[in-house]
Amino acid sequence: METFAVYWEPIIKTYGISERTGLCLVTLDLPFHRINDAGGWLTRLASRFDSSLVLIFSRPATPAGLKLHLLLDKPPEKVELDKINAAEKNTQPDPSMDMNPDAFDGAFSGLRVDNPVELVYFQGPHYGDRYGIASAAMTALAEKKVPLLAVVCTGASVYLITPTGKALEARKALGQAFSTPQTGKSESET
Amino acid sequence: MQSPLPKLPIGGLKLSSELIQIRLLPNSGFSVHEMFRCLADHKINVMMVSLDATDGELTGIGCIFAEDRLLAEAALKPLAAALDMISPVCAMTIFPHQARLLLIGKILSALGEDKLPVYGMASSHSALTLTTDYRRLDDAVSAVCRIVSLPENHAPFRPDFRIKQF
Numbered sequence: 001m002e003t004f005a006v007y008w009e010p011i012i013k014t015y016g017i018s019e020r021t022g023l024c025l026v027t028l029d030l031p032f033h034r035i036n037d038a039g040g041w042l043t044r045l046a047s048r049f050d051s052s053l054v055l056i057f058s059r060p061a062t063p064a065g066l067k068l069h070l071l072l073d074k075p076p077e078k079v080e081l082d083k084i085n086a087a088e089k090n091t092q093p094d095p096s097m098d099m100n101p102d103a104f105d106g107a108f109s110g111l112r113v114d115n116p117v118e119l120v121y122f123q124g125p126h127y128g129d130r131y132g133i134a135s136a137a138m139t140a141l142a143e144k145k146v147p148l149l150a151v152v153c154t155g156a157s158v159y160l161i162t163p164t165g166k167a168l169e170a171r172k173a174l175g176q177a178f179s180t181p182q183t184g185k186s187e188s189e190t
Numbered sequence: 191m192q193s194p195l196p197k198l199p200i201g202g203l204k205l206s207s208e209l210i211q212i213r214l215l216p217n218s219g220f221s222v223h224e225m226f227r228c229l230a231d232h233k234i235n236v237m238m239v240s241l242d243a244t245d246g247e248l249t250g251i252g253c254i255f256a257e258d259r260l261l262a263e264a265a266l267k268p269l270a271a272a273l274d275m276i277s278p279v280c281a282m283t284i285f286p287h288q289a290r291l292l293l294i295g296k297i298l299s300a301l302g303e304d305k306l307p308v309y310g311m312a313s314s315h316s317a318l319t320l321t322t323d324y325r326r327l328d329d330a331v332s333a334v335c336r337i338v339s340l341p342e343n344h345a346p347f348r349p350d351f352r353i354k355q356f
Contacts, residue, residue, distance in 0.1 A: 039299030132230035
């Protein structure tokens with residue numbers, strides 16, 4: 001059975017546009033055949049990490065693996081990154097570190113840390129069922145020349161990660177392109 | 191005898207219908223803006239997106255419903271050389287993840303142990319969506335259910351109906 005309903009938005013509606021600053025984006029290359037190890041690594045990391053996960057996302061990367069991103073609410077302590085770096089270079093980390101470096105050996109490469117970064121995010125009605133939302137968001141930022149480090153959309157949520165100092169510009173650009181509860185219409189019309 | 195490890199509680203597990211995962215190849219000469227504009231112009235919903243700029247320009251994946259494949263192929267014809275498509279794909283959404291790296295790590299391990307592919311991941315504040323082989327969906331659900339406990343009377347579900355914007 002099909003039911004048709006008519007709904008028209010002159011401007012795409014959001015439930016509000018939010019931002020967070022002072023975040024840390026950690027990127028790793030993970031071979032497909034080491035996903036099992038990576039899961040173990042994340043599990044161990046969870047027990048030692050002082051940071052909280054904000055987002056996790058990935059995409060396929062050549063030759064046969066995933067580019068895995070962790071957006072954290074603060075950077076991992078230097079000692080943790082040193083351990084990962086040591087594993088990446090296959091060198092021996094400081095023996096005082098009590099985490100077994102072999103646990104990381106070969107599981108990850110291509111460590112990259114972008115810190116600090118900022119996040120702008122918003123949700124809206126039935127975004128997961130509608131076309132053009134991500135395109136509208138990226139176009140709004142491109143028109144204002146706001147750079148993007150990453151875009152993540154799932155369900156009714158859109159997340160845009162920007163370099164530091166750019167979240168406010170991004171939020172303003174989105175506020176002009178989308179409707180918000182504060183304005184009921186595009187901020188450019190207020 | 192060692193008792194089995196306790197399962198991690200979650201609120202639910204949602205499965206998508208059959209999907210196509212489209213990837214814009216890095217340094218292809220085309221931008222994701224073009225890709226998403228082409229899809230939007232043809233009214234094609236991209237139900238999961240994961241893009242990053244670690245290779246320079248923004249690149250990454252978007253998932254569309256399998257029924258939109260022909261339309262998408264036509265829409266993306268100008269970018270065809272810059273794209274690859276994986277199909278059939280299914281999105282499995284676990285909610286809430288509550289920012290538990292432990293949970294996410296164990297899920298990845300379980301899928302890896304069973305040699306199940308993970309083609310992509312995207313989370314929100316509450317849910318984690320990952321894409322895998324649609325043909326091995328039951329295996330993927332079994333792997334995840336070794337790790338998680340679902341509420342009583344809850345089974346992994348597929349939505350009974352879909353909303354489509356024309």
